[in-house]
Amino acid sequence: MDIEATKNYCRSLAGASEKIFAAPANIHVFYVGDKQFAYFKTSQPEQGRFSIRAAPERFLELTDQEGIKPARYMQRFHWISISDLTSKESSFIRMLIDESYQKAFSNLTKKAQKTIKPLNF
Template identity: 50%
Template structure:
């Protein structure tokens, strides 16, 4: 799966939206229910590195895989950065994105219930 295919996949989720942030952050963020579920870095030297949220258990396992590292500033929330999306098997990458999307939707549902 290449960068374009991942972008397309992230936009297909029900209620998903994206927003491009310019300098200084330079990221393309995907949201579900107002909660972030994935993002791409859009500037060099880390252009097109892709980040998603994982479970604490997956976080530990994934950060031992070459080409996957803790996400800068977001690692404490169990986010990982995939250096090259093309190097990760498509099914596995889709599973990671699916889980991150589901977690974002669940978090947004809890937040909306608190405000009722």
């Protein structure tokens, strides 16, 4: 799965929105409601690095895989980074995005959740 296909998949999720932050952050963030579920680094040296939240019980399992490491500054919240999306299967990337989206969605208030037609998990 390439970067553009990943961005399109993130955009396709119910209630998803996005925002691009310039320097010093230099990130392209995807939200559900007001909660982040994925982001891309937009500047060098790690342009295109993709980060998502992982379930705490899967964090070590995922970061033991080649090409996946703890996300800089966000690892204490169980965020992981994938440096090369094309090195992973599309279905695997979509599954990780869905898990991150669901975690963010579940952290919204009940009122906010009702305004978004959620994915069927």
